Amino acid sequence: MIPDLLPLVADVDSIKIAFEEGSLTTLKIVIGAILFGIALDTRLEDFAVAARRPGTIAIGVVAQFLLLPALTFGLTLLLDVRGSVALGMILVACCPPGNVSNILTHRARGDVALSVSMTAVGNVLAIFAMPLNVAFWGALHPTGKAVLEDIELSAWDMLSEIALVIGLPFVAGITIARLWPVVAARAGKVVGPVAFLGLGAVIVVGVANNWSIFLDYIGVVVIAVFLHDALALLLGYGIAKATRLPDSSTRAMTFEVGIRNAGLGLLLVFTYFDGLGGMALVAAWWGIWDIIAGLAVAQWWRSRTTTRRSQEAAA
Template sequence: MIAPLIADLTVLVDDVDSVKIAFEEGSLTTLKIVIGAILFGIALDTRLEDFALALRRPGTIAIGVIAQFLLLPALTFGLTLLLDVRGSVALGMILVACCPPGNVSNILTHRARGDVALSVSMTAVGNVLAIFLMPLNVAFWGALHPTGKEVLEDIELSAVDMLVEIGLVIGIPFAAGIAIARLWPAIASRAGKVVGPVAFLGLGAVIVVGVANNWSIFVDHIGVVVLAVFAHDALALLLGYGIARATRLPPASTKAMTFEVGIRNAGLGLLLVFTYFDGLGGMALVAAWWGIWDIIAGLAVAQWWRHRSRSDSPAERALA
């Protein structure tokens, strides 16, 4: 009884590297617009003063940058080896780990009663750095992976091409949003309340349509990535929390650091999967499931922190 199930699972694991998830050209264009809108929404809520704030807290920002762009990809690489996942799943996990944070991290930090100013500053800095560091990280760690490098060789990934794509998707919307926020702050404030939520609804719709159009593939192979995404997401959140505690950040800053490191813009990862990896099954499944589970896990952590803050003494709340 058990042997056939194990055999079936082995077949699925082997097949996931060769599965291609169909994504129409129109849907890919829509996804690019949605991701650009998400980054535009982040920028509308960002002020140049946020970068000035980051310069006044260089140590804390540096901790976040090291955790996001050095430690998380490295630990993710180790996790893929520990779990012994297939090449496409490993590349999906590495790609997500290299993605920048999104403004979901700001929302969760606010809900957890954390340091929102720090969260916004780290999001702004992280997205700017990701333009340059993300393609380098993906190419570096992917090329080192024993099974992932074979997939990369077949795809012939160009870090320069990815840099250009990320620059277009992140850089242009981000620069435009910051310019509008600087020149017309009242308009940016009103627009920011609409653009962000609408863009995330659009991303959800694109994912739902993509899953519906590839339902049989999703059902057959989702079990291969569920455990990996659960472990990976927990690792990212624990890394943010652990490095904040190790460097003795205040409680409110610890909450911000947890979400800035733990929450990744998986939508951007999904876009890159379909742009450069031809909808490779394991990568697409990891990015899609991460985008769903990451928010669920983040909300659970934020709600727990919020509940705890209600029972804290006034002195403890002041420290937070």
């Protein structure tokens, strides 16, 4: 490790990221809007599609809620990161996918129907699985458990927050999509993009208000987030290949496992962890880097497919 970073690594557990109450309320509204947008694009038929492909959905569920948190735990031990950074990585790994995974799957010419159904199932399961996963893996971590003990985090408290932020917007969105599909179709084209712009604005404002801390400490989490994001994408790709899914389904699985709703993680950091430095930095930087890496992979797949089709047409 670079010598100049050693004092920062030691200190990252003690710093707090300033986040005003008004900004936290805005973040809650934005995350709720993102989930509302996902639900507007979800139909009850998507769950029926999932029921007709139980094996594939089960593979995705195992990868997202069992394997990714476990592998993340192992990565934090391998990198020997501080407790707050380890908890940030575990928290992000336990987050559900967002509809960015659907957009990237579409861009990569993957199985969008599978992606949408997996996103719907994943967000419903995350209401219960996420708080239990965070509490379980965090309590096992040699340095992270001390942070959890200081905060006295309750899995049930987190469950109620996630149910509020995910459950209510999701139910409302699906209900509107069911009763007024035309309204849902039009609103879905606006709500999702606006919500993501809002999330980006909240992150930018948060970084600007804590610019000196960001500059001093971002180097502590850059490598960890890069490796963690690569691990998540490779897990989705690897498990799809290992179970011999078709190429289009492999692309969907890659993004469903690799793309996490880090905005939700950021909300929980400020709600329950008092803006704990390492956790906030991991969640914020993951939310930025995950999209950059996802777009790069999607574009590579899209270009590869276009080239292959051109070759087949020429032949």
